[in-house]
Amino acid sequence: MTSSKRTTVLIAGATGAIGRQLVPRLVSLDYRVAGLTRDTNKVNALLKMGAIPLVVDVFDSDRLTEAMMAVRPDAVIHQLTDLPRNLDAAHMQEGIARNARIRTEGTRNLMLAAKAAGVRRIVAQSIAWAYAPGPERFAETDPLDVQAEGLRALSVGGIVALEQAVQEMGGVVLRYGQLWGEGTGVDVPDGKDRPLHIDGAVTAAIAALSSGTAGAYNIADNDERLDLTKAHRDFGWKPSAPLRTIIPSGG
DSSP, X not given: OOGGGTOXXXXXXXXXXXXXXXXXHHXXXXXEEEEEESOGGGHHHXXXXXOXXXXXXXXXXXXXXXXXHHHOOSEEEEOOOOOOGGGOGGGHHHHHHHHXXXXXXXXXHHHHHHHHTTOOEEEEEEESSOBOSSSSSBOTTSOBOTTOOHHHHHHHHHHHHHHHHHHHTTOEEEEEOEEEBTTXXXXXOOSSSOEEEHHHHHHHHHHHTTSOOSEEEEEOSSOTTBOOHHHHHHHOOOOSSOGGGTSOTTO
């Protein structure tokens, strides 16, 4: 699909860290953009970015379907999360539970609405640290950690449900590394996790609108722990901020 035909893209999670950068980028590329939010206070922000605001709770399946049918998007980009602001450790336990719900129930409702509206392309955010323990430089074919326990089990369970629902619709799953950069609450990655600069997440989502096949893709900065070959090959995607330029020596 090409922007010259005024392709309509609905972004679920349009006011999140990625959404706030993704919306204006798509508008500048001449896409018609609808932004989904459940907060009426964020309507003006969406309007200023050039998006059509849709105030809908993703857990209200009927209302979500009505809104999707009204807009009739060609594509849906699923960037919904529900974690505490700045990843506050004091509130992370309940945040993980909310996040798992939005990835299971929220994704299911979003996919049902997309199917009803005849959406042709789905792109969804997943994570790159849900792989089962094993030799690193994980590829997308490596198993997820479905034997995990505790909070990790809850988190991985949400990811498994999200990826299954999206791929049943023939969608593309972007397994993002740990986000850093503007709006994420993390200014510089510490090198211990699988980092991804926010701009890399945005450019991957845009690339996936018109490239790639159904299935999962690792999306991260130049990180030896993940095999990024598939995204490079299918999207022509490369990290926006290579680690060697931002990790201090010895970091």
